[in-house]
Amino acid sequence: MTTAPGDAAPPPRRTDARLNRDRPVAAAREVFAASGGSDLEVIRNFPFLVTGAVCGVLAAVAGWSGPLALVGGYAVPGWQSGAVLLAVSLILLGVHYVRGVRRYAASGAESMPSRRSLRLLLALALLTAAAALGCGQGALSDIVNGAEYRVLAPTGPGGCTAVVREQSFLESGRGEVYAVGDPGLARTPSGTWEVDAGHRPVAAGSYELSWGDGGSLTVRDSGTRPAPALDVEFLACP
Numbered sequence: 001m002t003t004a005p006g007d008a009a010p011p012p013r014r015t016d017a018r019l020n021r022d023r024p025v026a027a028a029r030e031v032f033a034a035s036g037g038s039d040l041e042v043i044r045n046f047p048f049l050v051t052g053a054v055c056g057v058l059a060a061v062a063g064w065s066g067p068l069a070l071v072g073g074y075a076v077p078g079w080q081s082g083a084v085l086l087a088v089s090l091i092l093l094g095v096h097y098v099r100g101v102r103r104y105a106a107s108g109a110e111s112m113p114s115r116r117s118l119r120l121l122l123a124l125a126l127l128t129a130a131a132a133l134g135c136g137q138g139a140l141s142d143i144v145n146g147a148e149y150r151v152l153a154p155t156g157p158g159g160c161t162a163v164v165r166e167q168s169f170l171e172s173g174r175g176e177v178y179a180v181g182d183p184g185l186a187r188t189p190s191g192t193w194e195v196d197a198g199h200r201p202v203a204a205g206s207y208e209l210s211w212g213d214g215g216s217l218t219v220r221d222s223g224t225r226p227a228p229a230l231d232v233e234f235l236a237c238p
Helices: 016-033 038-045 047-065 078-107 115-145
Strands: 068-071 074-076 146-151 163-169 172-180 191-196 207-211 214-220 231-233
Touching: 047 078, 047 115, 068 078, 068 163, 068 172, 074 078, 074 146, 078 115, 163 214, 172 214, 191 214
Parallel strands: none
Antiparallel strands: 068 074, 146 163, 163 172, 172 191, 207 214, 214 231
């Protein structure tokens, strides 16, 4: 197609690639609009909302998945980490709310909050409830079963550390061993065992821990009677 001299050239057509590229931008603007501002304004003026929401998500994950952390030589169960993250989340969201109320009052606006703002508030409430339930069920389990955590020595190759969780309820006892590596986090136990009469053999010192390419933990029901069925072999850090 040709144009006469002096006529303006038609605007270039947007390609499919450009349309696809712009869709996430438009979606992000819709999300930011729920907070009452443009994208750059939300990033700059609402950092407490974003950080609080991220901490809430991490609190929910920690509460429900139950990872074990090793901090300063102390074992920290997932529900405790989640509780700390949840507290930080609530503080940040509280600061965001207070700042929002002050900004709303200073603007002199008389309109009711938008539906998007209400949906955002509902989503944050559900996230907080999920995190609280996850941390609560973990704490309740540890309290009811009298769970105890112990960091065992010696450490293995690369600083790999064996951490044991023992619990007992009525006439049954259960133990779990975690292999915690450099990140200081173990998502699942490397092995488990069960004993009768609510005994806690690791707490009583009735165990042997040795390291080679991996680790081997032998748990005995008493100090003199070995229980081969309670051997946990090949502890390895990720």
